[in-house]
Amino acid sequence: MRQPAGRSARRSGGERKPREERWAELIEVATQVFYEKGYDGASLQDIADRLGMLKGSLYYYIQSKEDLLFDVISSVHKDGLAVIRARAGVEGPPLFRLRSVIVGHVEHTCRNLVPTAVFLHELSALPLERRVEVLGSEHAYQGVFRDLIESAQQAGDVRSDLDPRLAALSVLGSTNWVYRWFRPGGSFTPEQIGAELAELTIRGIATEQGLGTV
The missing domain is CATH 1.10.357.10 (Tetracycline Repressor, domain 2)
Known part of the structure; x- marks a missing residue:
């Protein structure tokens, strides 16, 4: 599976990577939220809410x-x-x-x-x-x-x-x-x-x- 561009060197090779479908959904939702609110106006909480997950869960995929x-x-x-x-x-x-x-x-x-x-x-x-x-x-x-x-x-x-x-x-x-x-x-x-x-x-x-x- 492709390792997302911003996630290099974040986890050891033995740790489980996110499923490709979930990552694709995250990118799609984040794109829509950034489009609607702009990067400065959007928050990770907005994206987590749209995905139906806890904000803290996003940090499995990204750092910021x-x-x-x-x-x-x-x-x-x-x-x-x-x-x-x-x-x-x-x-x-x-x-x-x-x-x-x-x-x-x-x-x-x-x-x-x-x-x-x-x-x-x-x-x-x-x-x-x-x-x-x-x-x-x-x-x-x-x-x-x-x-x-x-x-x-x-x-x-x-x-x-x-x-x-x-x-x-x-x-x-x-x-x-x-x-x-x-x-x-x-x-x-x-x-x-x-x-x-x-x-x-x-x-x-x-x-x-x-x-x-x-």
Whole structure:
């Protein structure tokens, strides 16, 4: 069973670890409480009450509220990163794969609004060293976009005057903002939003040659 990210070195190897189902429930409930009340406004008592357990029982799983936020944030980041890495690994030219990554990122965001909101709102509540631990020193999530843009640029498919890092930040900034205005059951589906944002992005950075690859 996966050892939760914030629990390293807390218990000896011989002690019983929490059941995976209970840990998953804790993460889900904590995510919802942080979403509703914000990290500063939420308490471990709130989370324990929602789970129907004593507050003291939470300390079997975590050492502090900060540890729990770290585990929530890590879980959100890990899930999203798995989605875009899978999309980046499809066959095809880098610009084609970038389109796939953008669509996947947007669709994942639309279908995970609460975890996304907690990640984007509360990441800054963690100390810097713990934020780096989540994101990776090279910002792994951003790096998927940057590497594809850089590869497409080297192939002559993206304009040479663009900085890949700035372009990646621009793409992430615009696509991340979807969580603020998307409404399930509204006028636009996640698929429509992903496709249109990908189209706008690709047409904004691609050369004529690059447009022929997507």
